[in-house]
């Protein structure tokens with residue numbers, strides 16, 4: 482089982498790049514999306530997850546690792562996964578290594594999307610999402626044909642609750658403190674490939690696609 486990890490700060494474009502890499506036969510796994518699904522289902526866990534996500538805090542490692550364990554154990558040997566937003570802490574990364582060993586999986590590559598803070602804030606503030614099909618737009622860089630209306634579903638686009646100024650600030654701080662150390666962790670394993678994520682969507686997607694052959 483092969484896996485590719487997409488690493489980078491909030492709003493660097495992990496989801497946007499993932500959409501393109503799916504063409505290469507990878508199953509896209511976004512822990513953010515899995516957690517938002519729990520919120521949508523209004524499970525007791527979902528209620529707690531919402532409180533944390535709305536504040537820009539991480540969901541506990543054991544909850545997220547439990548989701549990934551279930552997914553890997555149900556997968557076939559030949560399946561290829563693209564993880565977007567996982568692992569996000571050193572504890573998750575270490576646990577992920579153990580899980581991969583137990584299913585004879587490997588990390589092919591860690592794609593690091595590098596993006597400065599000012600760009601992140603602009604991207605997250607301008608992001609709009611379709612609640613029906615999940616398509617992600619940006620008011621300036623990837624606008625829908627009609628302002629705030631999904632091109633596919635024709636419904637009104639919304640802003641994610643964690644894309645407000647205060648929560649964006651918290652998310653960036655949490656990234657620096659808890660996720661950025663993963664860069665050195667994977668550099669030591671010689672797995673990191675960096676892409677300048679300030680380039681246009683097409684350029685960043687092509688760079689990632691080229692990387693995966």
Ligand code: AP5
Nearest residue numbers: 491492493494495496497512513540566604608619622682
């Ligand atoms: P998650 O949903 O993963 O959010 P995130 O990591 O903060 O990343 P985003 O989805 O906000 O951004 P992205 O990098 O995917 O950017 P996108 O492509 O959308 O996680 C949310 C929360 O869930 C976390 O805060 C945490 O609470 C919890 N969580 C998730 N995983 C967890 C874990 N493993 N452990 C614990 N807690 C976890 O692009 C952003 C915008 O920019 C879009 O509008 C897009 O159109 C635009 N854009 C993208 N690329 C470009 C470009 N190159 N040029 C111009 N515009 C661009």
